[in-house]
Amino acid sequence: MIVLGFFLTAPMGIGYMEHKVLAHMQHRLGPMEAGGFHGWAQLVADGVKFIQKEDIIPKAADSWVFTLAPAVVMVPYIAIFAVIPFGRTLWAENLDIGIFYVLAITAISVIGILMAGWASANKFSLIGALRAAAQLIAYELPLILASVAVVMQAGTLSLVGISEAQHHYWYIFTQPVGFFIFIVASLAELTRPPFDMPIADSEIIFGAYTEYTGLKFAFFLLAEYGGIVAFSAIASVLFLGGYQGIPVIGHLIPGFFWMSGKVGALAFFIIWLRATYPRLREDQLQRFAWVALIPLALADIMVTGVVKVLVK
Amino acid sequence: MSVQEITFVIIAVIGGVSAVRMVTSRNVVHAALYLVVTLAMVGAVYLVVAAEFLAWVQVLIYVGAIVVLLLFSLMLTKAPIGRDTLDNQQRGLAALVGMGVLAGLAFLIQDSFGGSKPITLHQATTEQVGVTLFRGFVWPFEVVSVLLLAALVGAVVIARKDDPAGSRRGPDRRAPLRRGSEATRR
Numbered sequence: 001m002i003v004l005g006f007f008l009t010a011p012m013g014i015g016y017m018e019h020k021v022l023a024h025m026q027h028r029l030g031p032m033e034a035g036g037f038h039g040w041a042q043l044v045a046d047g048v049k050f051i052q053k054e055d056i057i058p059k060a061a062d063s064w065v066f067t068l069a070p071a072v073v074m075v076p077y078i079a080i081f082a083v084i085p086f087g088r089t090l091w092a093e094n095l096d097i098g099i100f101y102v103l104a105i106t107a108i109s110v111i112g113i114l115m116a117g118w119a120s121a122n123k124f125s126l127i128g129a130l131r132a133a134a135q136l137i138a139y140e141l142p143l144i145l146a147s148v149a150v151v152m153q154a155g156t157l158s159l160v161g162i163s164e165a166q167h168h169y170w171y172i173f174t175q176p177v178g179f180f181i182f183i184v185a186s187l188a189e190l191t192r193p194p195f196d197m198p199i200a201d202s203e204i205i206f207g208a209y210t211e212y213t214g215l216k217f218a219f220f221l222l223a224e225y226g227g228i229v230a231f232s233a234i235a236s237v238l239f240l241g242g243y244q245g246i247p248v249i250g251h252l253i254p255g256f257f258w259m260s261g262k263v264g265a266l267a268f269f270i271i272w273l274r275a276t277y278p279r280l281r282e283d284q285l286q287r288f289a290w291v292a293l294i295p296l297a298l299a300d301i302m303v304t305g306v307v308k309v310l311v312k
Numbered sequence: 313m314s315v316q317e318i319t320f321v322i323i324a325v326i327g328g329v330s331a332v333r334m335v336t337s338r339n340v341v342h343a344a345l346y347l348v349v350t351l352a353m354v355g356a357v358y359l360v361v362a363a364e365f366l367a368w369v370q371v372l373i374y375v376g377a378i379v380v381l382l383l384f385s386l387m388l389t390k391a392p393i394g395r396d397t398l399d400n401q402q403r404g405l406a407a408l409v410g411m412g413v414l415a416g417l418a419f420l421i422q423d424s425f426g427g428s429k430p431i432t433l434h435q436a437t438t439e440q441v442g443v444t445l446f447r448g449f450v451w452p453f454e455v456v457s458v459l460l461l462a463a464l465v466g467a468v469v470i471a472r473k474d475d476p477a478g479s480r481r482g483p484d485r486r487a488p489l490r491r492g493s494e495a496t497r498r
Binding site for chain 1: 339341342345348364365368369371372375376377379380381383384387388437438
């Protein structure tokens, strides 16, 4: 229940953050009216607006698949929140294979995007869905390989176990390459700029989501922001010590706030990149994954393995 | 019936119905989506028998990778968009092969496990799976990885465009295409 509640509120916080951060980076104010103080209720207003919109299903669309797709995209991200530890005892489920479960579950949302793109019966949607599938498959590999190096160092797959293993130092100091690969691959998995080729608005309107309106479209947006929270949370657990605080003053503040702070900081970083980098071209994007990131991740695993054996 | 058995029956019914729907539906994309449900239900069966690691491997490999590739290649080639259908005329033969496989499997499973007592389940941790894999089965594991490597190299060889065999086939549309792409790269 708490997990579901968190899933429904945190993405709205990130959405508001994106509005404001992007606006200020572009020397604008962003939402200022809704709710009074600096437009804090903008996302609530957006939600109400989405509910009021007409729910259109195109005549040529495959209505069942079209309707199911938003749920297939969103549910995996809700399921991830079940295993993320927000404190030493604050988690819904401590799975023995935590990180593996997370990586397996995220792979499902690709099917949702393909369903959305195909069922829309629209060439832009189909092109967007195919781009999304190609990108998500390509960047899933570095994502998994980067996590493998961390798992090897921690000696456990459990997310709580990985957080506990970083009691003395965070893994960003021992796995900086892994952290870089993981963040880049997560950006691509979320199809966020600079990896937003699948929804490139100047070429293919809005990719697989072009035909969606109202609540169904809101589901996709929720999945995107939920995805930012989820990937930030996983990156915090894997590389930034999760709920572990910094030495000396770490014990003064509860783990929940450390974890939330790290998630917020990473989400800010992800939004920051959107305001900074232009979109990659499709072939550059694929080449970067297969030629640069995957060999780098494999080398990272090898070095981690050698060091682990030598230190032992 | 225990809770486990009831869960198994529910999962088996869903999986079985979607498997039948997969082969009977006229739309290839629908068939692939029913395949997703069937494979996910196989994963759920693994969960029911407490093989957690295997269950998520099933989801990651089959649902996350193989079906996605299947859907991807279908949509890239000849999947009809929207409500159009695509069908072939192999029904009789397909039914025959399907029945044959079913009979064979039923006989094999009955033959191997029919008389034996029910096995008591115990939760296998990932640690145990890892230890078993890398202590007891390390050679088969390595042999499989060599096999996969060979398949990988084979796929690269097949997919390579600029092989000398291409020029032997005489002039084709590739040559101007390549020049064009080089020009854009500059």
